[in-house]
Amino acid sequence: MPLLHVDNMTRSFGSTQALAGAHLSIERGEIVVLMGANGAGKSTLVKILSGVLPADGGTIHLDGHLFSPRSPAEAAKAGVVTVHQSTDLVGAAGLSIADALLLNRFADRSTPFFVSRAGIRRAAQAMLDAAGFSLPLDRDFGELTSADRQLVAIARALANRADLLILDEPTASLSGAESRRLFDILLRLRKRGLAILYISHRTADLEAVADRALVMRGGRVVGTFSRPIDFSSAIETMIGRKLEAARPDARSAAGPAIFEMRDISLLPASASFDLSLHEGEVVAVTGVLGAGKSRLLQAIYGVTALSRGAMFLDGRPYQPKNPADAIAAGVAMAAEDRHRSSLMPAAWPGNSLSATISLPHLAKWYPRGFLVGSRERREAEQAIARLGIKAAGPFASVWSLSGGNQQKAVIARWEAEPSRLLLLDEPFQGVDVGARRDIIRTIRSRTDRATLIATSDPEEAYEVADRILVIDHHVLRPAIGGAAGHPEIHGISA
Incomplete structure (x- = not known):
């Protein structure tokens, strides 16, 4: 039985149909890369899985049970944790990195009312160590680059006891070294039985971590590719046409x-x-x-x-x-x-x-x-x-x-x-x-x-x-x- 099974999922926004009967299954200990052109329905599917949006139709089963989260907190409690492409809600100017890492815990009613600064630093450092990232805990979150904000978001997500981790373009603003470190972490998590749904357009990401690649177009999954993944065919399926020569005709610097x-x-x-x-x-x-x-x-x-x-x-x-x-x-x-x-x-x-x-x-x-x-x-x-x-x-x-x-x-x-x-x-x-x-x-x-x-x-x-x-x-x-x-x-x- 798959950990996650999505059947005939539909969702419309007015006259625009974002999902038109999407099907998706993910096993435990599997990394599935979800590809698709902008507007193919990936973000809508992720928002439904993470409790941001309700579906119009279809069903989701998580570990054999019906799953219809009404909020990201409810989804996370059930074991589905999402790191979105935008990190605006991860922290704010005036908060330290340590504070941003522990925001979820501060909102938890079970957390003690009085928390020492030393305790916050210890807990935050443990989260970074588990993720394999190195960041200055006292630095203001508002001063961070997009890459460092992404690292904070991923480290915080990994600290949750998740069964399914959803990553939306996680390497978009990471350096090559940081991406490779993330890949190593994801492969270790896969060995521990975590299922990972990974949204990306980068062939390097697919090559590094994907067990399977699913291609969405027009609100449906229209192609499935297993290792070894044929990247050219996957991209052609994604855009609905044959690949043209990618390299432009170079122009000389003859102009003024x-x-x-x-x-x-x-x-x-x-x-x-x-x-x-x-x-x-x-x-x-x-x-x-x-x-x-x-x-x-x-x-x-x-x-x-x-x-x-x-x-x-x-x-x-x-x-x-x-x-x-x-x-x-x-x-x-x-x-x-x-x-x-x-x-x-x-x-x-x-x-x-x-x-x-x-x-x-x-x-x-x-x-x-x-x-x-x-x-x-x-x-x-x-x-x-x-x-x-x-x-x-x-x-x-x-x-x-x-x-x-x-x-x-x-x-x-x-x-x-x-x-x-x-x-x-x-x-x-x-x-x-x-x-x-x-x-x-x-x-x-x-x-x-x-x-x-x-x-x-x-x-x-x-x-x-x-x-x-x-x-x-x-x-x-x-x-x-x-x-x-x-x-x-x-x-x-x-």
Whole structure:
């Protein structure tokens, strides 16, 4: 008897059918990877299993008993623990990592009213040790990167006595070393009999941990692949068509230089480097977590200051004091964590697709302060057509969209107005293969600007860029190999 059995699961949102008779079974001691394009129904299925949403129809059996959790707490008590892709609810600014790790216990009525700081630290350290992670317990959760927030979420989930662990894109913001450490932990948990449902689009994840891969499309499971997994067939089943050549035709840097950095040091103790980006060129910067990818983009965007050096945009000195200066000069940026940096909260006005696109352009589009809904609607409709955004309409809440379509909305924001330099920090985080190709096609269709992309995944860099650079200890290194070939990037296979 399988630990989990989902039969004929259905769920609709208005006229949109997210699940259309999904079937799924997982055995104890099995790692099942769930694949599917954005909008295929993966997130809806996970939300039903974790008690966030009720199903419209179908049944779930957990260890032979009917299972219909009405909340995440009820699901966790039954043995189903979920780590979601967004870590906004894992902790908050002002809490230490130790506090964030123990939040669930603080909410438990069985926990003593008085808890010592030393006791909190001991309990939190034990959780980290069990997970195999190393984090500074006293650091403010609000200062953590997306990767460290993910580690906190996973460590807290592993501390629960779970029968089924659900992980939604757990390696999206992890370095290679952190991903390998997580894989080792999951394989040990599998040996102890834990069942794991693992949502991912990355072939490296499948290769490392998957016993089986299930492919969803149109709200149903349409393919099952056992080891050894045929990745090409699985992806073709996921997107519903044959794979095209992934590598774009590389363009030379023959156009004029749009942006230059000369004698740049990102930190006082780091060595200097130069950078030149040309019109129509897409350049990717890759490197391990903490190497300086995000700091490089933030310095160009006016979020952080350079330690030394000068920047030039179209031959003129460029010294933005803040992002508003950068935008005014023609520099746009989509930051790493779209949920925190690019999307208005779901409960606030302005969380629609049209408002998401128009937000940074309000002063330019409506100089007299009067919003014109037709302008926003027109831009959103064009974005839906151009990027293939799957939404109910231009005024649909951006939070009703899948992760890939949310990212397309963020990209559409900077496609709505001309720019000379587009900065993208981890633009493919939590984005499936089909949506990623739509975004790449849009990025590469623009020849009137330069694009600089920071990504921790060399495979993504290879797929999108004309040139690939490596950053190490906050210093850019020149790419090795030609853009039209298959370059080896300082020991990282692209």
